Amino acid sequence: MSEARRLAERVLRMEAEAILGLVPKLDHRFDEAVALMHACTGRVIVTGMGKSGLIGRKIAATLASTGTPAYFLHPAEGVHGDLGMVARGDVVVALSNSGETDEVLAVIPPLKRLGIPIVLLTGKPGSTLATQCEVVLDVSVAEEACPMNLAPTSSTTATLALGDALAMALLERRGLRPEDYAALHPRGTLGWRALFRVSDLMRKGDEVPIVREDARLKDLVEEMTRTRFGVTTIVDAAGRLVGVFTDGDLRRLHLAGSARPDTPAGDVAMRHPKLIRDDELAAKALEIMESNQITSLVIVDDAGRPAGLVRMHDILKAKIVY
8 A cells, every 4th residue: 555545544544533533422512502503593603713714614604505594704804893793693603623712712702792602612622712602512533634643634524523413403403304405505406406396397288198998009009109208198987097008018019919909908008107296306206217217107186087297308308316
């Protein structure tokens, strides 16, 4: 193994161990932090200097994208006027590995005057900052992954991971749904997937191929030719779905020598086809089609009559991808 790969393996193992080392430290203080942030009637303000500040920006972005209004406040800018953005009802999440960061310490008194609770993520639970914060979360690590044990590496990774844990706990408590996430990411692929439902893409009305079960095989072929979907539904006298018939079924009948034009449609119907509700996500329809190696799904109404047809081609055309 090369020296570079050996060092890379050491770094990855140490940072993974730093994250796992947080698990035993999860206690009532984590619950208190989540409760404070969840009860926040304003915004969650994340602050930190240097590398902690960079991690803080990511934590603020994750909170905001998962339903918790949040933004990052640079502490040095804060004491030069940006504290005006802070208001009663906000909650501050401060990041400082040493717990002695001058710029962060400088913003504490004005925050206290506003009565704003502070959650601190620090590597030094007994630090000056820790004594002034309502909730202190211990993100200390045994050693930085830096060969000199100087550059913030394991400590920043651990802090980021705990920030993610806070965001996900809040997401769960808020009951964020896929469509809520999509509303916050309208141009992202994940949002795109969550916005589209089967009802948005399904074929309806005259576009839905339908043949009675007492019709003939030639009628099935004519209906599939009319809609050019490669499939048709087959219904009983009351219009209820009996099954489906595809161009693949037609090829198999032909190869078996059973493709007689006067064969009753009901005799060749594939019974119990895969169905989906029109309020389901289109991404789920695509998943069902891919796992069952089919290219379309039928939507039925409350009476069991075909109400629509959704095709893989239409979903892919809408760019709903994984």
